[in-house]
Amino acid sequence: MNLCQNCNKAPATVHLLDIVPPDGEKRERHLCERCASEEGLTSQQHESINQILNTFIKKASGTKESTDLVCPQCGMTFREFRSQGLLGCPNDYTVFEKVLSPLIERAHEGATHHVGRSPNAGNIAPTKHSRLAKLRRDMKEAIEIEDYETAARLRDQVQELETEIQ
Amino acid sequence: MTIEELIQDVGAWLAGDGPYSDVVVSSRIRLARNIAGFPFLSKAGEDERRQIFRVLTDCIGDMDLGRDSLLIDIEETEEINRQVLVERHLISKQHAEGEGSRGVAIGAGEQRALMINEEDHLRIQVLRSGLQLSTLFEEVCQIDDTLGQCVDFAFDQRFGYLTACPTNVGTGIRVSVMLHLPALKLTNQLEKTFRAAKELRLAVRGLYGEGTDAVGDFFQVSNQTTLGKTEDEIVEHFGSDIIPKFVQYELAARESLLKDRLSMLDDKVWRAIGTLENARTISSDESLFLLSHLRMGVSMGRCTSVDVSRINEMFLRTQPAHLQKLQGRRLDGEERSIIRADYLRGMLGIDSQN
Numbered sequence: 001m002n003l004c005q006n007c008n009k010a011p012a013t014v015h016l017l018d019i020v021p022p023d024g025e026k027r028e029r030h031l032c033e034r035c036a037s038e039e040g041l042t043s044q045q046h047e048s049i050n051q052i053l054n055t056f057i058k059k060a061s062g063t064k065e066s067t068d069l070v071c072p073q074c075g076m077t078f079r080e081f082r083s084q085g086l087l088g089c090p091n092d093y094t095v096f097e098k099v100l101s102p103l104i105e106r107a108h109e110g111a112t113h114h115v116g117r118s119p120n121a122g123n124i125a126p127t128k129h130s131r132l133a134k135l136r137r138d139m140k141e142a143i144e145i146e147d148y149e150t151a152a153r154l155r156d157q158v159q160e161l162e163t164e165i166q
Numbered sequence: 167m168t169i170e171e172l173i174q175d176v177g178a179w180l181a182g183d184g185p186y187s188d189v190v191v192s193s194r195i196r197l198a199r200n201i202a203g204f205p206f207l208s209k210a211g212e213d214e215r216r217q218i219f220r221v222l223t224d225c226i227g228d229m230d231l232g233r234d235s236l237l238i239d240i241e242e243t244e245e246i247n248r249q250v251l252v253e254r255h256l257i258s259k260q261h262a263e264g265e266g267s268r269g270v271a272i273g274a275g276e277q278r279a280l281m282i283n284e285e286d287h288l289r290i291q292v293l294r295s296g297l298q299l300s301t302l303f304e305e306v307c308q309i310d311d312t313l314g315q316c317v318d319f320a321f322d323q324r325f326g327y328l329t330a331c332p333t334n335v336g337t338g339i340r341v342s343v344m345l346h347l348p349a350l351k352l353t354n355q356l357e358k359t360f361r362a363a364k365e366l367r368l369a370v371r372g373l374y375g376e377g378t379d380a381v382g383d384f385f386q387v388s389n390q391t392t393l394g395k396t397e398d399e400i401v402e403h404f405g406s407d408i409i410p411k412f413v414q415y416e417l418a419a420r421e422s423l424l425k426d427r428l429s430m431l432d433d434k435v436w437r438a439i440g441t442l443e444n445a446r447t448i449s450s451d452e453s454l455f456l457l458s459h460l461r462m463g464v465s466m467g468r469c470t471s472v473d474v475s476r477i478n479e480m481f482l483r484t485q486p487a488h489l490q491k492l493q494g495r496r497l498d499g500e501e502r503s504i505i506r507a508d509y510l511r512g513m514l515g516i517d518s519q520n
C-alpha cells in the first residue's frame with residue numbers, strides 16, 4: 001500500500017483527482033484519512049455542497065475569471081453562488097458550466113450527464129448517455145472482481161460510444 | 167378540509183402496515199422541479215414568487231389530489247399550524263420558517279404533499295407506510311407528468327432537471343426510507359451499519375431530518391446522488407437491495423436478542439411500559455425513547471396489548487404543536503410535559519385520576 005503523499009506516515013486511503021483551473025489540468029493525489037480530513041475531504045462522510053465548494057474553490061480562487069462570471073439573466077455571480085450554495089436561475093448552469101461541471105461530478109460520483117426521465121417524453125428508449133453510464137458501471141464492477149477480460153471488452157464499447165456521442 | 171380537520175386523523179402513511187413494517191416505518195419519494203422562464207427562488211422577487219405560487223396552485227387545483235385534499239398558503243397560516251405540518255412531515259422546517267409567498271398542497275390520507283416555493287419552485291412528495299417504493303414511484307411520475315402538461319419544467323439535455331442546488335440536479339429524485347433500528351442499537355452495531363451506508367453514498371439522519379440527532383432509534387436513509395443514474399435504477403437499488411439489507415441486519419440483531427439476551431430485552435420493553443403508564447410528567451425526548459422500546463416490544467411479540475398504528479399515533483400526538491392543539495392553547499415546557507404524560511396514560515388505558 002502507498003503512503004500518504006502529505007505526511008508520508010500513514011497509508012493513503014483517499015485518492016483524489018484534482019482538476020486545476022484554469023485549463024483543467026488533472027492531478028492525482030493520494031492522502032491518508034487524517035490529512036484528507038484536515039483538508040476537509042473524507043471518503044466516508046457525505047460532502048455537503050459547501051464542503052465541496054470550499055475545497056474546490058480554494059484552488060479556483062486564483063483565477064479571477066471564474067469568480068467574476070455573472071449570469072446576464074438573473075445577475076448571479078459565481079462568487080455569490082460560492083457563498084450561499086444556491087444558483088440564481090436555470091441559465092446559471094450554462095454560464096457557469098465550466099466551473100460548475102467538476103463540482104457537479106464530484107457531488108454525483110463522477111457523473112457528467114443526466115440519464116432518466118425528461119419532460120413529456122413518455123416512455124423513452126435508453127439514450128446513448130444512459131447506455132454509456134451503464135457500460136461504465138459494469139466496467140467498474142468487472143475491475144472490482146478482477147475480471148479484466150470483460151473489463152477490456154467493456155472499455156472498448158465505452159470508447160466506441162464516447163466517440164459516437166462527441 | 168382544514169388543518170383543524172386534518173389534525174383529527176393520523177396520516178395513512180403512519181398506519182404501521184405495508185411490506186417490512188416491523189422495521190420500515192415509512193417510505194417517501196420526492197422530485198424537485200422548477201418552472202422554466204422564472205429565476206430560482208434566491209433571485210426571485212416577491213412578485214415572481216407570487217406568480218410561481220399562482221401558476222402552480224392553478225395547475226395543482228386542476229389535478230385530482232383525491233377527496234379531502236387541502237391547499238395551504240403558508241404565509242397566511244399561523245405559526246402553531248405550520249409547526250403541526252412539520253410534525254406531520256408534510257413540510258420541512260425550512261419551509262415553515264421561510265419567508266414570502268409559499269404553500270403546500272396535501273392529498274388524501276396525507277400521502278401526497280406538494281411544497282411550493284421551498285428551495286425549488288416545486289417539490290412533489292409522496293409517502294406510504296412500510297416499504298412501497300415502486301408504488302410511490304409510479305404515483306410520483308404520474309403527478310410529474312400531469313403537472314408537466316400544465317407548466318414547462320426547467321430541463322437541460324446535459325444536466326437534466328435543473329435545481330437551485332447542484333446536489334439535486336439531474337433526476338431531482340430523493341428516495342427516503344424511515345427505519346426503526348432498536349436492536350442494532352442495543353447490540354452496538356449501528357455505527358458499523360451506518361459506515362456501510364455512507365460508503366454507498368447514502369445519507370443517514372435522525373427522525374426529524376437534517377441537523378437533528380436521532381432520538382428513539384429512528385433513522386432516515388436517503389440517496390445523495392441524483393445525476394448519472396435513472397430514477398428506476400435509484401428506486402430499484404433502494405427497494406430491492408439497500409433497504410432489505412438494513413432490514414436483514416436489524417432482524418438478525420433482534421433474533422440474537424431473543425436467543426441470548428431475553429431478560430435484558432424484556433427489561434427494556436417493560437420498563438418503558440412501566441414509565442409510560444405511570445409518569446406524571448415526561449419530556450419529548452424521553453417519551454420518544456420509551457415509545458421506541460415499546461414499539462420494539464410489540465414488533466418482536468414481547469407485548470401484545472397495543473398495536474403499532476396506535477404507537478405511531480402516540481409518536482405524533484406527543485409532539486409540542488400537537489399537544490398544544492389538543493389543549494387549544496399555548497403551553498410552556500413544563501405544562502407540555504404534564505399534558506404529554508396524561509395523554510400517554512390515557513392512550514395506554516390507564517385513567518389519570520390519581
Ligand SMILES: [Zn+2]
Pocket residue numbers: 004005006007008009010031032033034035036
Ligand atoms: Zn497523511
Ligand SMILES: [Zn+2]
Pocket residue numbers: 071072073074075076088089090091092
Ligand atoms: Zn442566472
